Amino acid sequence: MPRREVKFYAGEYYHIYNRGNNRQKIFFERENYLFFLRRVRKYLLPVGIVIVTYCLMTTHYHLMVGIKQTSEVSETSEVSEVSTGMMRLSVSYTKAINKRYQRVGVLFQGPFQAVHVDRNEYLLHLSRYMHLNPVTAGLVERPEDWEFSSYREYIGLRNGTLPEPEIVLSQFPTRNAYQEFVASYSKGDQELIAHLLLD
Secondary structure, eight states: OOOOOOOOBTTOEEEEEEEBGGGOOSOOSHHHHHHHHHHHHHHTGGGTEEEEEEEEOSSEEEEEEEEOOOSSSOTTOBOTHHHHHHHHHHHHHHHHHHHHTTOOSOOBSSSOEEEEEOSHHHHHHHHHHHHHHHHHTTSOSSGGGOTTBSHHHHTTSOOOSSBOTHHHHTTSSSHHHHHHHHHTOOHHHHHHTGGGSOO
16 A cells, blocks of 8 residues: 655644554454553654544554644644654554564554545544444444444543544534434445545
8 A cells, every 4th residue: 555645734634544464453352452542642642643533443443633733833834743653653563463472574554544634524424434433344233332442432431531522522512413423324425535544
């Protein structure tokens, strides 16, 4: 998969994703998912990345992130630390998995991919798509049944501190309205965000 040359700017949102080499598993047991999320917290949050939505699947992951705007980082500033944080996350996770399962070589299919989420419509539809990913894949019947996504925070079933669901939820009158939005997903909605999805 060729690398997408996307520059990261403060105040913008991005869909960051990657999958296992040869579409193989990157998560083998529950602890792997939790370890990955701890590494997200360690390597991404300190460089000004806000996790809006996430979903970890057995063979790939999705992160929708925002880049914080600070007094030092203006709206037009390119934020190179995002790529550095993602590289550290990937290397750290790969080393840990290789050590734990006595494997060698690459875990991911090349560098992470990133797409600029340049419209609010995409932001909303992408959050829904990501939360429904485990249902679409046949892993669970309801999105809230999948432990390794941010959906439980969105609907108030978990008080996790990694995602910041208010970025999306503030555009709905209630949490139930967001749940209804997720439940109303259709093929037509997927076409709206086709260019943002994992190939």
